[in-house]
Amino acid sequence: MNQIFDHMVKGQPFIEDLLPSFAEFCGDDPLVAHNASFDAQFLTADIKKHEALAPRGVILDTLPIARKVFPGLPNYKLVTLVQHLKITAADFHRAHADANSCGVLFHEMMKRISVAGKAPQIEQLVNLTGRPELRLPQIIRQPKQLDLMSLF
Numbered sequence: 453m454n455q456i457f458d459h460m461v462k463g464q465p466f467i468e469d470l471l472p473s474f475a476e477f478c479g480d481d482p483l484v485a486h487n488a489s490f491d492a493q494f495l496t497a498d499i500k501k502h503e504a505l506a507p508r509g510v511i512l513d514t515l516p517i518a519r520k521v522f523p524g525l526p527n528y529k530l531v532t533l534v535q536h537l538k539i540t541a542a543d544f545h546r547a548h549a550d551a552n553s554c555g556v557l558f559h560e561m562m563k564r565i566s567v568a569g570k571a572p573q574i575e576q577l578v579n580l581t582g583r584p585e586l587r588l589p590q591i592i593r594q595p596k597q598l599d600l601m602s603l604f
Contacts, residue, residue: 467498467502468498468501468502468504471498471499471502471504471505471506472504472505474507475504475505475506475507475508476505478507478508478509479507479508479509480507480508480509481507481509482509482510482511482512482574483507483509483510483511483512484511484512484514484554484555484558485511485512485513485514485554486513486514486515486530486533486550486553486554486557487513487515487530488511488512488513488514488515488586489513489586492511492586492588495588496588496589499588499589499591500589500591503591503593504591505591506588506589506590506591507588508587508588508590509587510574510578510585510586510587511586511587511588512558512574512577512578512581513581513583513586514530514533514554514557514558514561515528516580516581516582516583517558517561517577517580517581518533518557518561520580521561521564521565522536530550530553530554530557533557534553534556534557537556537557537560539553539556539557539560541553565580
């Protein structure tokens, strides 16, 4: 159970109203998420359903990267990694807190795998995941055909 109740989302904008500004904000920049394929499936479904614009950058998943950077942990849940690194965190499974924890985790991993102060390239990070590159779908809207017969 996610412990999100109707009163918590009442009056909030719908996803179809947020997707365009989200896509514009993110642009071509990489996105970072923990267990990214889980979140990407929901965004993908909404992008397709609403034929919406989507961020164009690659999605980097901190989960498989953490497995390589911190071998031997009992599991690789975000809460476990945050505790392992002694990162100050708020409530888990809340968007803002999880995003903040994931960002700090990503930053800590980049510090550990940087060589001579130079962070790895995006392609290197994708390769480190051991998975194919993950991106959100880019919906190409077809221009509407003008029905000439309807004009008469």
